[in-house]
Amino acid sequence: VTGRRRRGLLALFAVLLAAVGLLVTGGLRGALVYYRTPTEVLDSRPPASERVRLAGTVVPGSVRETGTRTVFRVTDGRRTVTVDQHGTPPGAFGEGRDAVVEGVLRPDGVFESDTVMVRHSNEYRAKGRAG
Amino acid sequence: MAPTAPSSRQDGNARRRARDVSWLAGGLAGAGLAAAVLVAPADAVQGDVQRLMYLHVPAAWTAYLAFAAVALNGVAYLLRGDPRFDRRARAAAEVGVACTAVALVVGAVWGRAVWGVWWTWDPRLLATALLLLVYAGSLAVRLVPADPARGARAAALVGVAGFGLVPVVHFSVVWWRSLHQPATVLGPRLPPPIDPLMAATLLLCVAAAVTVAVRAYLWRVSSPLPVPTAPGGAPRGVHGLPPVPVACPSAEPAGPAEHAGRLVGPGGRR
Numbered sequence: 479v480t481g482r483r484r485r486g487l488l489a490l491f492a493v494l495l496a497a498v499g500l501l502v503t504g505g506l507r508g509a510l511v512y513y514r515t516p517t518e519v520l521d522s523r524p525p526a527s528e529r530v531r532l533a534g535t536v537v538p539g540s541v542r543e544t545g546t547r548t549v550f551r552v553t554d555g556r557r558t559v560t561v562d563q564h565g566t567p568p569g570a571f572g573e574g575r576d577a578v579v580e581g582v583l584r585p586d587g588v589f590e591s592d593t594v595m596v597r598h599s600n601e602y603r604a605k606g607r608a609g
Numbered sequence: 610m611a612p613t614a615p616s617s618r619q620d621g622n623a624r625r626r627a628r629d630v631s632w633l634a635g636g637l638a639g640a641g642l643a644a645a646v647l648v649a650p651a652d653a654v655q656g657d658v659q660r661l662m663y664l665h666v667p668a669a670w671t672a673y674l675a676f677a678a679v680a681l682n683g684v685a686y687l688l689r690g691d692p693r694f695d696r697r698a699r700a701a702a703e704v705g706v707a708c709t710a711v712a713l714v715v716g717a718v719w720g721r722a723v724w725g726v727w728w729t730w731d732p733r734l735l736a737t738a739l740l741l742l743v744y745a746g747s748l749a750v751r752l753v754p755a756d757p758a759r760g761a762r763a764a765a766l767v768g769v770a771g772f773g774l775v776p777v778v779h780f781s782v783v784w785w786r787s788l789h790q791p792a793t794v795l796g797p798r799l800p801p802p803i804d805p806l807m808a809a810t811l812l813l814c815v816a817a818a819v820t821v822a823v824r825a826y827l828w829r830v831s832s833p834l835p836v837p838t839a840p841g842g843a844p845r846g847v848h849g850l851p852p853v854p855v856a857c858p859s860a861e862p863a864g865p866a867e868h869a870g871r872l873v874g875p876g877g878r879r
Contacts, residue, residue, distance in 0.1 A: 487752045494746045512731055512786045533786070568725025570655065574816055578788055595724045600793040601802040602659065604650035 515554040519589070526582050529604040532559060533591055533597065548594075552577060560588050565588050567594040615797055627827050636823045637817035641810070642669075649810040658722040661715050663810055666794075667818030668712040669737075675705030675822060676744060680772035683765035695761040698768055699751070700829035702744050704822050709741045724788060732781040733789035738777055743771040 513533035514522075524530050534552030541550040548563040550573075561579050571577060571594060581591030618732075645663035652659035678701035686694035717727045728734065747767035751760035777784075782791045794801045794811065801808065 484753065484755070487749060491746065491749045491753055494742055494749060498739060498742050498746070499733060501742070510732065510785055512788065568723070570723050571725070593726065595726055595729060595788055597788055598654060598723055598790055599802075600790040600796065601654075602662075602793060602804055602807050603653040604804045604806070605653045605656070 516552060516557045516559040517554055519559060519583055520557050520587075524583055526584060529580065529582055531578055532561070532591075533576065533578040533579050534559070536571070536573050536575055536577050541573055550581070559583075561591050562588050562595055563591045565592060565594075568596050570596040570598065572596075610709045627824070627831075630820065630824045630827060634817070634820040637813070637820050641814040641817035642812050644810040649807050651676040652807075655723050658719060661719040661722075662807075663814040664818075665712055665715040665719060666811060667815040668708045668715065670815055671818045671822045672705045672712060672740075673779070674709035674819065675708060675826075676768075676775055678774055678826075679705060679744070679747070679768040683768040684760065686765045687769070692761070695765065696830055698765060699748065700826050702747050702764075702768055703829050704826050706741060706748065707734060707825070708818070708822060709737065709744070711822070713741065715736060729788055731788045733778065733787050736774060736778040736781045740771070740774045743767065743774060747771060752823045850858070 493572050513531040516532065516534050519530065519532050532552065534554050537551040537553050537558060541548065543549075544563060548565075548567055549560065550563070551558050553559075561581075562584075563579065563593060567577070576597035576599075578595040578597055579591035580593040580595075581589055583589050622848065626756070641663065645660050649660065649663070650655045679698045682694045682698035682701065685691070686698060713734075716737075721727045721730075744767075747764045750767055751757070751764035754760045780796070781787065782789050793803050794808065803811075
């Protein structure tokens, strides 16, 4: 019985080790440079086969929604990329806020994305109160 | 070596102290919940879902504290070999793993609501998942060697080394680009960029979380170590056994140490 118990625990430990390995190899690659800026993406021009994350501030006045698509532009203050998003962005998405999009840079320079994530700041203020 | 079995008066004192902590934990948790739901204002950007902060952040900070306790007791165990330090490290690791899991789960719900995703391969999330796995591993690794004293040493080593991940988790949002926000309260800005009522609610909830964690720790540290089960699945008697010598890594050979380390009852090591 003790032997079976030990085998089970060894298996559990092996699974935990494997999970750590998977996280390190699968996660660290993308996580250390979690996103790229518009300037970096436009300079490095990743091929359309490479999935990248792009982050920037949503340019005020640039958001257009047509059917299932949302087109907007993100900027890092220097350069700007047009994003063609398939699907509805989350509720907190808005002009002037930061967003991270996942997808590919098309040869025509438009970023085709299927995931929008909203980046919020570390500031917390009461609703309906100034300051 | 551990002292002999405690007198019944010490037992009574421990029970009274645990009861006092229970009342304090319950009171603070109730007050924290009321403040989080009724007193704290909704956030200007995120709305009511931001109230998840009052569970997410205290859980994460309490996990840091618990892992610090694991590391300190782990160092003490490695230096002194007194099994009491091992029991404390194990109990703190259990509390820390539970707190980390709470922070991750509540964070996922919060992330789904505000970011739009449950999970992403962000450095903060990745480092926190690693932290959870390492301390879950410290609990599992102790049961792998046949000799529980060696298992305890392995757990102590993992628990001490794993603490190196805590600053990585905390500063991950500064060192690397992330979706997760940088620190609000434990950050460089003074005063912290948070509404005073929100900050007060957060501190109350941190006090509640730490007290609940201390109560859980007292419960776990006085509970018996895992007991090998009999063929039918029923645990072999612990309390019925006569007192056994307590394992000490250097003093005990592998054979008897197995029983000593696994079968000591709640009062045997206090």
